[in-house]
Amino acid sequence: MRIVIADDAVLVREGVARLLTDAGLEIVGQAADATGLLRLVREHRPDVAIVDIRMPPSHTDEGLVAAGEIREHYPDTAVLVLSQHLEPLYALRLIADSPERVGYLLKERVGRLDDLVDALHRLAAGECVIDRQVVQELLARRRVQDPLAELSPREREILELMAEGRSNQGICQALWLSPKTIETHIRNLFLKLGLDEAPLDNRRVLAVLTLLKAP
Amino acid sequence: MGARALTGRPLGARALADSVLLLPVAVVLGLLAAWGALAAGASETAVRIDLVVAWSFAAAAVVALSRPALQRVGVLMAATSAAWLLGYLQFASSPLLWTVGWLLAYLYLALLTQLVLSFPEGRVWSPSARLVVWATYAAALGTQLLVGLYEPGQRNLLLVRPDQAVADGIARAGNAIGLAIVIALDVLIVLRLIRLRGVARRVALPLLVAALLATPLFALRSIAGLQGDFGLRDRLQPFDQVAQILIPIGFFIGLAWSRLRRTRASTLVVELRKGGAETLGDHLARALGDPTLEVAYWLDESGGYVDEAGHPLELPPPGDRAVTKVLAAGEPVAALVHDPALLDEPDLIESVCATVGLVLENEQLAAEVREQLAEVRASRARIVAAADDERRRLERDLHDGAQQRLVGLSLKLRLAQAGTDPATIAALARAQDDVEEALAELREFARGVHPSVLREDGLDAAVEALARRASVPVDVSGSVAMRLPDGVELAAYFFVSEALTNISKHAEATRATVALGWDATTLMITVEDDGVGGSDRSRGSGLAGLADRLAALDGTMVVEPVVPRGTRLVARIPCGS
Numbered sequence: 001m002r003i004v005i006a007d008d009a010v011l012v013r014e015g016v017a018r019l020l021t022d023a024g025l026e027i028v029g030q031a032a033d034a035t036g037l038l039r040l041v042r043e044h045r046p047d048v049a050i051v052d053i054r055m056p057p058s059h060t061d062e063g064l065v066a067a068g069e070i071r072e073h074y075p076d077t078a079v080l081v082l083s084q085h086l087e088p089l090y091a092l093r094l095i096a097d098s099p100e101r102v103g104y105l106l107k108e109r110v111g112r113l114d115d116l117v118d119a120l121h122r123l124a125a126g127e128c129v130i131d132r133q134v135v136q137e138l139l140a141r142r143r144v145q146d147p148l149a150e151l152s153p154r155e156r157e158i159l160e161l162m163a164e165g166r167s168n169q170g171i172c173q174a175l176w177l178s179p180k181t182i183e184t185h186i187r188n189l190f191l192k193l194g195l196d197e198a199p200l201d202n203r204r205v206l207a208v209l210t211l212l213k214a215p
Numbered sequence: 216m217g218a219r220a221l222t223g224r225p226l227g228a229r230a231l232a233d234s235v236l237l238l239p240v241a242v243v244l245g246l247l248a249a250w251g252a253l254a255a256g257a258s259e260t261a262v263r264i265d266l267v268v269a270w271s272f273a274a275a276a277v278v279a280l281s282r283p284a285l286q287r288v289g290v291l292m293a294a295t296s297a298a299w300l301l302g303y304l305q306f307a308s309s310p311l312l313w314t315v316g317w318l319l320a321y322l323y324l325a326l327l328t329q330l331v332l333s334f335p336e337g338r339v340w341s342p343s344a345r346l347v348v349w350a351t352y353a354a355a356l357g358t359q360l361l362v363g364l365y366e367p368g369q370r371n372l373l374l375v376r377p378d379q380a381v382a383d384g385i386a387r388a389g390n391a392i393g394l395a396i397v398i399a400l401d402v403l404i405v406l407r408l409i410r411l412r413g414v415a416r417r418v419a420l421p422l423l424v425a426a427l428l429a430t431p432l433f434a435l436r437s438i439a440g441l442q443g444d445f446g447l448r449d450r451l452q453p454f455d456q457v458a459q460i461l462i463p464i465g466f467f468i469g470l471a472w473s474r475l476r477r478t479r480a481s482t483l484v485v486e487l488r489k490g491g492a493e494t495l496g497d498h499l500a501r502a503l504g505d506p507t508l509e510v511a512y513w514l515d516e517s518g519g520y521v522d523e524a525g526h527p528l529e530l531p532p533p534g535d536r537a538v539t540k541v542l543a544a545g546e547p548v549a550a551l552v553h554d555p556a557l558l559d560e561p562d563l564i565e566s567v568c569a570t571v572g573l574v575l576e577n578e579q580l581a582a583e584v585r586e587q588l589a590e591v592r593a594s595r596a597r598i599v600a601a602a603d604d605e606r607r608r609l610e611r612d613l614h615d616g617a618q619q620r621l622v623g624l625s626l627k628l629r630l631a632q633a634g635t636d637p638a639t640i641a642a643l644a645r646a647q648d649d650v651e652e653a654l655a656e657l658r659e660f661a662r663g664v665h666p667s668v669l670r671e672d673g674l675d676a677a678v679e680a681l682a683r684r685a686s687v688p689v690d691v692s693g694s695v696a697m698r699l700p701d702g703v704e705l706a707a708y709f710f711v712s713e714a715l716t717n718i719s720k721h722a723e724a725t726r727a728t729v730a731l732g733w734d735a736t737t738l739m740i741t742v743e744d745d746g747v748g749g750s751d752r753s754r755g756s757g758l759a760g761l762a763d764r765l766a767a768l769d770g771t772m773v774v775e776p777v778v779p780r781g782t783r784l785v786a787r788i789p790c791g792s
Binding site for chain 2: 108
C-alpha cells in the first residue's frame with residue numbers, strides 16, 4: 001500500500017512514517033502543508049493520504065480543505081484525516097458528500113499501530129472510517145424524544161460499529177456473530193429508527209450519522 | 216455697571232429688623248404732633264389725613280430699607296414721612312419752632328420730587344431731573360423764607376416788614392413756580408415711562424403712575440394760589456394730600472410685582488428639571504422678566520464663552536447690558552447678559568444664578584459621568600476582547616505545542632516496543648495509555664478554553680455540541696445560521712455552556728431546552744429547564760461573571776421562574792451590523 005503523510009509536526013510525521021514502514025507499508029512522500037500534500041498526491045497517486053487537520057498557515061482546518069480537494073480530483077486516493085478534535089461535526093462534514101475512502105481518526109490513534117493499519121486497509125478497500133470515540137460522543141447525545149432509547153444493547157453496539165464505518169463483515173468479526181444474525185439486527189434497528197429500506201452499503205453510515213446529528 | 220461675580224451675602228432679614236424700629240418712632244412722633252395740633256385747634260379731619268399719609272410713607276420706608284437695592288429710596292421715604300409732620304411745628308407757641316415749621320412746611324414736596332425722580336435707583340435720573348429737584352428745594356424753602364419776611368405774625372422770627380400784600384404776591388409767584396415744577400415733573404415722568412423697558416419699567420411703573428395721578432390736584436392748588444384764591448387752595452389741600460398716599464401704594468404694588476417674579480424664580484428649578492423644548496435662556500428670561508436675557512456658557516477648552524448654539528460669544532462691555540457671572544464650585548460656568556435694572560434686585564438674581572450654577576454643574580457632572588461611563592464600557596469591552604484573544608492563543612498553543620509533543624511521545628513509546636522483551640513492551644504500552652489519557656484531558660481543557668467548533672463552524676454547531684455533552688436531554692431549537700462577531704459568539708457560547716452546567720449541577724432537572732433567536736439587531740438565547748427553580752446569580756459565580764461578559768457587549772441577562780416548575784435564563788446581545 002502506498003501512502004503519503006502530511007503534518008507540520010516533524011516529530012509526528014517521521015514517527016508515523018517509521019511505524020508504517022516497519023509495518024510493511026510504503027511511504028511515498030511526506031509534506032508539511034496542504035500545498036506540498038497536493039503536489040505529492042498529484043505525483044504519486046497514493047492509495048491513502050494521511051492528513052493532519054491543522055496545518056499552516058492558519059492551523060485551523062487546512063487538512064479538511066485539502067481532503068476535499070483530493071477527493072474531488074483524485075477519487076482513487078483515500079484520505080485519512082487526523083484530528084485533535086473530538087468533534088463529530090468535522091467527521092460529518094468529511095463524509096457529507098460520499099462516505100467512501102474517507103476517514104476521521106483522533107490523532108493519538110497513530111500510536112496504536114494496529115488500529116491505524118486496520119483503518120488504512122479499510123480505507124484502501126473503499127470503506128469509511130470514523131473514530132470510535134467520535135461515534136460514542138454522537139451516541140452519548142441525550143434527547144427528550146430519543147429514538148436510540150428503544151434500541152436493545154446489541155442493536156446499539158451494532159449501530160456504533162456501523163457508524164464507525166464498518167461493513168457487515170467487519171461487524172461479524174468484531175462481535176463473533178453470523179452474517180444472518182447481523183442482518184436481522186440491522187433490519188430491526190433501521191425499523192426502530194425509521195430508516196426502513198436503507199441500502200446496506202456505506203451510505204447507511206451517512207444516514208445514521210445524519211439522524212444522530214438531527215436535533 | 217460692570218461685570219461682577221455674586222458671592223454669598225445675608226439676605227435682608229436683619230435690615231428689616233433694624234428698620235422696623237422706625238415704625239414706633241413714626242407713630243409716637245405722629246401722635247405727639249397730632250395731640251399738639253388738636254390742642255391748638257386744628258381740624259380733626261386734616262390731622263387724620265396727615266397721620267395716614269405720614270405713616271404710609273413710614274411703612275414704605277421700613278420695607279424699602281430692608282432691601283439693599285432700595286436703601287436710598289427708604290431714606291427718602293423716611294425723610295418724606297418726617298417732613299410731612301414738620302408743618303405741625305406751626306402749632307407750637309414757641310416762635311422758634313413756629314418759624315422752623317413755617318420754613319420747612321413744604322420740604323416734603325421737595326423730598327417727594329426727589330423720591331419720584333430718583334426711583335428706584337435712588338440716584339436722580341438725569342441732569343434735567345436734577346435741575347427740577349434743586350428747583351423744588353429752592354422753591355419750597357425760598358418761597359417760605361421770602362414770604363416769611365413780610366407775613367405778619369407774632370411768632371414769625373423772620374418778619375422784617377409786615378406787608379400782607381407783598382407776602383401774598385410772593386406766595387402767588389411761588390405757586391407759579393410750583394405749577395411750572397409740576398408740569399416739568401410730569402414731563403420727566405412721562406419721558407421716563409416711555410424710555411423704560413423690561414424689568415425696570417415694571418418695578419417703577421406703579422409708583423411713577425401714582426405720582427402722575429397725584430400731581431393734578433397739586434397743580435389745581437397751585438393755580439388757585441396763583442390767582443390769589445388762597446381759600447380754595449387751602450380747601451383743596453386735604454384732597455391733594457390724600458392723593459399723595461398713591462405714591463407709597465404704587466411703591467408697594469411695584470414691590471409685589473417683583474415678589475411675583477421672585478416666586479417664578481424659585482419655581483425655576485422645577486421648570487428646568489421638567490426639560491422640554493425651551494432652552495435654559497428661555498426659562499431664565501421668563502423667571503427674571505427680562506426678554507433680552509442671554510446665557511453665555513463657559514468653555515474650559517477654549518477659555519471663552521459660547522452661546523446656546525455653541526458659537527463663540529464676546530461678553531458686551533459694561534454699559535447698556537449688564538453681565539453677571541455664574542460660578543459653580545468657584546469656577547465660572549456661565550454668564551448671564553441682561554438688563555442692568557436686574558442688578559437692583561441682587562437677591563433675585565443671586566437665587567437665579569445659584570439655580571443656574573447648580574443646573575449647569577449638574578449637567579457638567581452628568582456629562583463627565585457619561586463620558587467616564589463610555590470610557591469604562593469601552594475599556595471593559597477591550598479587556599474582554601483581550602481575554603478572548605488570549606484564550607484563542609492559549610488553545611492554539613495547546614494544540615500545536617503540548618498535544619503534538621504528546622502524540623510524538625506516544626509514537627516514540629510505540630517505536631520503542633520493537634525488539635524488546637515482553638515486560639518492557641507491557642510497561643511501554645501502559646505509558647502509552649497514560650499519554651492518551653493526558654491527551655484526552657488536554658483536549659477537554661482546550662475545548663473549555665476556546666471551543667474550536669465555535670471558531671470553525673459558528674454558534675449553531677457549538678450549541679449543538681454543548682447540548683450533546685449535557686447531562687440532561689437538551690432540545691435545541693432555532694438557529695443563527697450566520698457568523699456573528701467573535702465576542703458575541705463567545706459570550707453566547709459561554710452563556711449556554713454556563714447555563715447547562717448550572718442545570719446539571721443544581722437544578723435537578725429532567726430536561727432542558729435551548730432556543731436561539733435572531734433579528735436584525737439582537738441575538739436572543741433562552742435556556743430553560745424543568746428543575747427546582749430559584750436560579751439566581753448565587754447559584755453559580757459563573758453566571759455573575761457571565762452577566763459581566765454580556766454587559767461588556769451591552770447585552771443583558773434575565774433570570775425568571777417558569778410555571779409550574781423550572782427556570783428560564785434569557786440573554787440578549789445586540790449585534791447590529
